[in-house]
Amino acid sequence: xxxxxxxxxxxxxxxxxxxxxxxxxxxxxxxxxxxxxxxxxxxxxxxxxxxxxxxxxxxxxxxxxxxxxxxxxxxxxxxxxxxxxxxxxxxxxxxxxxxxxxxxxxxxxxxxxxxxxxxxxxxxxxxxxxxxxxxxxxxxxxxxxxxxxxxxxxxxxxxxxxxxxxxxxxxxxxxxxxxxxxxxxxxxxxxxxxxxxxxxxxxxxxxxxxxxxxxxxxxxxxxxxxxxxxxxxxxxxxxxxxxxxxxxxxxxxxxxxxxxxxxxxxxxxxxxxxxxxxxxxxxxxxxxxxxxxxxxxxxxxxxxxxxxxxxxxxxxxxxxxxxxxxxxxxxxxxxxxxxxxxxxxxxxxxxxxxxxxxxxxxxxxxxxxxxxxxxxxxxxxxxxxxxxxxxxxxxxxxxxxxxxxxxxxxxxx
Amino acid sequence: xxxxxxxxxxxxxxxxxxxxxxxxxxxxxxxxxxxxxxxxxxxxxxxxxxxxxxxxxxxxxxxxxxxxxxxxxxxxxxxxxx
Numbered sequence: 001x002x003x004x005x006x007x008x009x010x011x012x013x014x015x016x017x018x019x020x021x022x023x024x025x026x027x028x029x030x031x032x033x034x035x036x037x038x039x040x041x042x043x044x045x046x047x048x049x050x051x052x053x054x055x056x057x058x059x060x061x062x063x064x065x066x067x068x069x070x071x072x073x074x075x076x077x078x079x080x081x082x083x084x085x086x087x088x089x090x091x092x093x094x095x096x097x098x099x100x101x102x103x104x105x106x107x108x109x110x111x112x113x114x115x116x117x118x119x120x121x122x123x124x125x126x127x128x129x130x131x132x133x134x135x136x137x138x139x140x141x142x143x144x145x146x147x148x149x150x151x152x153x154x155x156x157x158x159x160x161x162x163x164x165x166x167x168x169x170x171x172x173x174x175x176x177x178x179x180x181x182x183x184x185x186x187x188x189x190x191x192x193x194x195x196x197x198x199x200x201x202x203x204x205x206x207x208x209x210x211x212x213x214x215x216x217x218x219x220x221x222x223x224x225x226x227x228x229x230x231x232x233x234x235x236x237x238x239x240x241x242x243x244x245x246x247x248x249x250x251x252x253x254x255x256x257x258x259x260x261x262x263x264x265x266x267x268x269x270x271x272x273x274x275x276x277x278x279x280x281x282x283x284x285x286x287x288x289x290x291x292x293x294x295x296x297x298x299x300x301x302x303x304x305x306x307x308x309x310x311x312x313x314x315x316x317x318x319x320x321x322x323x324x325x326x327x328x329x330x331x332x333x334x335x336x337x338x339x340x341x342x343x344x345x346x347x348x349x350x351x352x353x354x355x356x357x358x359x360x361x362x363x364x365x366x367x368x369x370x371x372x373x374x375x376x377x378x379x380x381x382x383x384x385x386x387x388x389x390x391x392x393x394x395x396x397x398x399x400x401x402x403x404x405x406x407x408x409x410x411x412x413x
Numbered sequence: 414x415x416x417x418x419x420x421x422x423x424x425x426x427x428x429x430x431x432x433x434x435x436x437x438x439x440x441x442x443x444x445x446x447x448x449x450x451x452x453x454x455x456x457x458x459x460x461x462x463x464x465x466x467x468x469x470x471x472x473x474x475x476x477x478x479x480x481x482x483x484x485x486x487x488x489x490x491x492x493x494x495x
Contacts, residue, residue: 066434127466130458 005176005257006411008250009089009238010350011081011187015231015337018057019084023347024354026336027362028382032215033337034229041195049207051214052193053231053338070131071144072109073191077234077343078141079148082185086149089238092183092248100153100181101146102172103236104164104188106342106398108138111194141189141234153181159342161398162302163261164188165235166345169406170259172239173288182244187346189234198230204269206306218339219366220303220310220332221374228304231338235346237353254353257391257409258288264401271309271397275316281403282320282393289407291391293321296328296407298361298385298392300348303332304339313395314374331355331379332364345396349406352394356410359385415494416468421487428463429483432456442484450483460486470494 010020015033017023026033033053042050059076060068068076082103112135116128134140139157146155154175158167165188172184201207208227210217218229237256245252262284264277271278286293299317303310310332317325333351340347355361361383370378390410397403416424426437435450446452452460454477461472464486470493480486 064434066432069432126471127462129462130455134455 003177004242004255005173005239006242006245006255007237007253007353007408008240008245009085010253010353011084011086011088012233012235012347012350013055013057013059013077013080014233014235014340014347015053015056018062020088020350022056027333027351028360030363030365030381031336032365033231034214034217036214037193045195045199047195047198048202049198049209050211051217051229052198053229054193055233070135072112072135072140074105074109074189075135075141075144077189077191077232078103078236079144081187081189081234081236082145082148085185085236085238090248090250092250094183096150096152098153098182099149099151100175100184101142101151101155102158102168102175102184102186103142103145104158104168104342105138105141105190106159106161106164107190107192107197109136109140110192110197112136114194114196145185145236149185151185160261160402160404161400162339162341162344163396163398163402163404164342164345166349166394166396166404166406167261167402169237169256169346169349170261170404173256173259176239176241183238183240185236186239187234187236188343190341190343191232192341193230193232201230208305216366218305218335220301220305220335220364221371221376221378222367223369223371225305225307225310227306228334229338231340233340233347234343235350237346237349252411253357255409255411256406257291258285258407260284260288260405262403264403266401269399271312272401273312273315275312275319277401278313278316278395278397278403279319281405282316282395285393285405285407289391289409291407294324295391296321296393297390298352298355299328299330300352300392300394301330301332302395302397304334309397310371311373313397314376326375326377328377329361329379329383330376331362333362335365335367345394345404348394348396349408352392352408355385356390356392356408361385418487418491421468421490422483424467425464425483425486425490428460428467432460432463440483442482442487444483445481446483464490468494
């Protein structure tokens with residue numbers, strides 16, 4: 001069975017906005033979601049990085065008190081995003097056994113784990129909250145969504161660092177194509193703006209240190225880029241088979257045409273400079289979509305704004321698209337959102353879906369002086385997408401040598 | 414200094430309110446924790462952990478099985494601080 005898989009619901013809470021509409025509007029307006037951290041722990045720990053992409057609308061302002069108390073922030077973002085996506089899909093009546101969740105984090109409940117460790121260090125073991133384990137586990141966000149939507153067709157979390165939520169979306173394809181389930185809520189979230197992950201990422205020189213200009217710090221492809229910017233939030237897609245969507249009269253945003261993962265087995269953190277694993281993932285996702293590289297009209301790049309990573313991805317893109325790469329408009333939206341780690345692939349998937357649905361490619365801010373080693377057509381202000389069938393891909397790569405790519409096609413009905 | 418039972422009830426009601434969002438004034442000694450207040454076992458353990466910190470007492474490891482009503486918890490805390 002080769003039924004099409006379609007996207008019928010979108011939800012997100014990001015550094016740009018508390019929902020999809022406000023996030024997309026801020027992205028098109030060229031806004032930055034990156035701000036200075038005002039928390040007292042920045043000075044207390046002498047953090048070398050003093051800014052991040054904090055969620056524009058704190059989840060605790062949206063959720064019930066009991067939910068905030070029993071869920072790690074990563075699960076709170078997940079629930080906010082999934083509820084919006086489900087409502088956007090029309091909150092359909094479904095057989096619980098035919099609804100699944102594929103929802104990822106890269107790190108999981110890091111606030112819960114470290115708060116519990118602080119409690120332990122301050123006193124006795126018996127003061128550690130009994131909720132610590134269910135709140136810290138990386139599948140906590142997926143489980144929270146599964147319980148909220150009564151999804152009994154399987155709830156799964158793929159953990160592959162910053163490729164996690166793209167992998168989660170790719171995983172949904174097999175579940176739907178096999179006929180095991182009719183619908184999947186897929187995506188990812190992260191809430192790691194905590195002093196320890198900031199200190200740890202800073203120690204490996206992965207983060208930008210542009211402390212005096214936070215809104216300019218995430219600058220993929222710019223010659224003066226100096227690292228990524230941590231972000232937080234979550235994003236969710238409602239995916240279903242085309243028959244199921246048409247039967248219930250759902251609004252269809254786009255087709256999820258393909259998804260693939262590969263691995264580098266090269267280095268635990270550094271990307272393979274030849275880009276062969278990333279290229280294989282792109283080609284495999286396109287093959288699954290029944291498409292050729294020449295069909296691609298838009299790329300949402302992983303492009304984290306690290307000196308090494310942006311070049312490695314460019315090398316991989318050259319392998320796949322050759323000389324025609326210079327004609328494909330590329331958006332690097334982490335410039336505005338920061339890097340949501342395990343949630344990043346899901347929010348970027350939404351940007352690709354909306355680009356196809358709204359026929360508008362989102363801008364890459366902060367590209368003042370494009371790196372001459374990266375010859376790409378980078379979209380720097382919103383650009384209309386020509387009429388006609390359109391295929392776009394979103395790349396995500398993660399520490400561990402994970403490469404995940406998903407392909408979306410405009411839905412022509 | 415030992416707390417009176419009224420003080421314990423008021424403090425316990427604050428803890429239960431924080432855990433369950435139930436209004437503090439509805440948390441009365443005769444109420445069943447499970448049947449009336451819908452407190453599950455994990456919430457009960459959280460409430461006991463919070464009460465230990467608030468009142469400076471200790472629950473025995475198997476105490477929760479004997480705590481059926483709000484009043485049972487108030488009495489347990491009153492005795493434990495004695």
